[in-house]
Amino acid sequence: MLRSQFEEDLLNLHNQFYEMGMLVSKAIHKSVRAYVQHDKELAKEVIAQDEQINNIEILLEKKSFEMIALQQPVTTDLRRIITVMKASSDLERMGDHAVSIAKSTILVKGQNRILEIEKEISEMSDSVKKMVDNVLVAYVKMDEKDARMIAAMDERVNQHFREIYDHAISAMKANPETVVCGTDYLNVAQYLERIGDYVTNICEWIVYLATGKITELNSNRAQ
Amino acid sequence: MLRSQFEEDLLNLHNQFYEMGMLVSKAIHKSVRAYVQHDKELAKEVIAQDEQINNIEILLEKKSFEMIALQQPVTTDLRRIITVMKASSDLERMGDHAVSIAKSTILVKGQNRILEIEKEISEMSDSVKKMVDNVLVAYVKMDEKDARMIAAMDERVNQHFREIYDHAISAMKANPETVVCGTDYLNVAQYLERIGDYVTNICEWIVYLATGKITELNSNRAQ
Numbered sequence: 001m002l003r004s005q006f007e008e009d010l011l012n013l014h015n016q017f018y019e020m021g022m023l024v025s026k027a028i029h030k031s032v033r034a035y036v037q038h039d040k041e042l043a044k045e046v047i048a049q050d051e052q053i054n055n056i057e058i059l060l061e062k063k064s065f066e067m068i069a070l071q072q073p074v075t076t077d078l079r080r081i082i083t084v085m086k087a088s089s090d091l092e093r094m095g096d097h098a099v100s101i102a103k104s105t106i107l108v109k110g111q112n113r114i115l116e117i118e119k120e121i122s123e124m125s126d127s128v129k130k131m132v133d134n135v136l137v138a139y140v141k142m143d144e145k146d147a148r149m150i151a152a153m154d155e156r157v158n159q160h161f162r163e164i165y166d167h168a169i170s171a172m173k174a175n176p177e178t179v180v181c182g183t184d185y186l187n188v189a190q191y192l193e194r195i196g197d198y199v200t201n202i203c204e205w206i207v208y209l210a211t212g213k214i215t216e217l218n219s220n221r222a223q
Numbered sequence: 224m225l226r227s228q229f230e231e232d233l234l235n236l237h238n239q240f241y242e243m244g245m246l247v248s249k250a251i252h253k254s255v256r257a258y259v260q261h262d263k264e265l266a267k268e269v270i271a272q273d274e275q276i277n278n279i280e281i282l283l284e285k286k287s288f289e290m291i292a293l294q295q296p297v298t299t300d301l302r303r304i305i306t307v308m309k310a311s312s313d314l315e316r317m318g319d320h321a322v323s324i325a326k327s328t329i330l331v332k333g334q335n336r337i338l339e340i341e342k343e344i345s346e347m348s349d350s351v352k353k354m355v356d357n358v359l360v361a362y363v364k365m366d367e368k369d370a371r372m373i374a375a376m377d378e379r380v381n382q383h384f385r386e387i388y389d390h391a392i393s394a395m396k397a398n399p400e401t402v403v404c405g406t407d408y409l410n411v412a413q414y415l416e417r418i419g420d421y422v423t424n425i426c427e428w429i430v431y432l433a434t435g436k437i438t439e440l441n442s443n444r445a446q
Contacts, residue, residue, distance in 0.1 A: 058437050065305065072295045082288065085305065086312065169406065173399045179392055183409060190413070214281050 006071050013063055013084050014140055017091075020056040021136040024091050025129060027053065027098035028195060032125035035105045035188055036118045043105035046098055053095040060088045079212065083205045087139065090198045090205075094132070097191040097198075104188055112181045117167050121188055124160035127153065128192050131199040138206055147206035150199065151217035157196035164189040229294050236286055236307050237363055240314075243279040244359040247314050248352060250276065250321035251418060255348035258328045258411055259341045266328035269321055276318040283311045302435065306428045310362065313421045313428075317355070320414040320421075327411055335404045340390050344411055347383035350376065351415050354422040361429055370429035373422065374440035380419035387412040 003011075027046050034042035064085045067073065073081060131153050138146035164185060172182040200218050207215050226234075250269050257265035287308045290296065296304060354376050361369035387408060395405040423441050430438050 054439070061437060065301070068291065068305075069297045069301055074292045078288070078292055082291075082308065085309070089309065089312070169402055172395060172402045172406075176396045176399060179395045179402070183392065183395075183406060186406060186409075214284060216277070 006067070006073060006077065009063070009067050009071070010077070010080060013060065013067070013081070016056060016060055016063075017084055017088060018136055018140055020053060020060070020088060020091050021132070021139075023049070023053050023056070024095045024098065025132045025136070027095055028101075028125065028132060028192075029129050031098040031101040031105070032122065032188070032192070035101055036122050038105065038108065040106050043102040046102035050095055050099045054092060057088050057092045060084055079209060083209050087202045087205045090201045094195045094198045097195050101188050101191050104184055108181075108184065112178050114167070114171050114178060114181065114185070117164055117171070117182075117185050120160065120164050120167065121185065121192070124157060124164065124189060124192050127157050127160060128195050128199075131157070131196060135199050135202050135206075139202060142206060142209050144207050144210035147203040147210075148217065151203040154196045154200050154218055157193060161189050161193045229290070229296060229300065232286070232290050232294070233300070233303060236283065236290070236304070239279060239283055239286075240307055240311060241359055241363055243276060243283070243311060243314050244355070244362075246272065246276050246279070247318045247321065248355045248359070250318055251324075251348065251355060251415075252352050254321040254324035254328070255345065255411075255415070258324055259345050261328065261331065263329050266325040269325035273318055273322045277315060280311050280315045283307055302432060306432050310425045310428045313424045317418045317421045320418050324411050324414050327407060331404075331407065335401050337390070337394050337401060337404065337408070340387055340394070340405075340408050343383065343387050343390065344408065344415070347380060347387065347412060347415050350380050350383060351418050351422075354380070354419060358422050358425050358429075362425065365429060365432050367430050367433035370426040370433075371440065374426040377419045377423050377441055380416060384412050384416045 027049060030042055031046045033039070034046060064081045067081055068078065131150055134146065134150050134153075137143075138150060168182040168185050168189075171178045204215055204217050207213065207217070250272060253265055254269045256262070257269060287304045290304055291301065354373055357369065357373050357376075360366075361373060391405040391408050391412075394401045427438055427440050430436065430440070
């Protein structure tokens, strides 16, 4: 059976979205590794590769627009294209947060380190990476159930954040020399936490795709 | 001259977008006032009113979708609708950040305060509010020049952030009792800084509306 032009274009769009997502996932992983290992070269790599992510977003934007204008899709087809447009903005911002973590690595001031907190940040980034990787698959499969499950994983990420917060505050209170690195840890943890929020957004788009309903999955996520 | 159905719908869409923006602007202003004045009642008001903002976003989303599906606009008309969809997500997240600031007010722990930093936060929020109010007008006028000028104002907001950062770090180093309130100040300042980033996003949508080109206005904004 021949695919219609529209289906062909949509398949390409989804493949590029997935590719963009994988680049973002790698960027997040690399940026946290660079941060924890104080690897400025790796951090620079993350910053340099962000352009590629931004370029795919612009490409997706153009392609989506053209498809709507030229092929005038309705109902489900239109919804699928609009969702690519929306969700690719979320991916792009996740990439920006990876860049922010990479920049923290390069700008790192002072020599103080708290290895226990760095370990927690690594673990938090593993949880976040799992969410990111899973959401890309759920997106392609348009799987509402998976989307809801992935959004629920954000609770674990938020829990990591609270633990890191408590440890960093205790450390800073106990030793003023750790104030700069402590707030830096909180920053990085907050970027990761926000990446989890963006994944939750994408989960909401998947639910929208599958059901046509706009739903808020974790109403307390903006805390 | 009679307006076409499309023009009528577009005008309604723009009016609702503007209304949503004004609610967001008020929410930001109120949340910072509540924070600085430790006014938990006002903070609760901000949290309660966020539902209204979210409802307008859902309405705009539905309306835009219907307009595309039923009236199949092309080129500039299509671009205007897509921009409403994109920019209303930005507004919604700005509203979420106001809620986060309001929640900080309610959850405030400890009795320590640093009045000088609270004054700086107030000033920072004035700069942010100016950006928000101006961008709504620029949006309705589709004014590219204004959009670029407003995006440039984000530099002042970032400068406020750096000043607050330096003061908070110094205070926390000098007195461990200020560690909790210091990190809290940094949090609120960061929410404001991100609201500035969202305004910059909307400025980019305005440039896109006016020129058809996707442009990054402050490439260093994710720092």
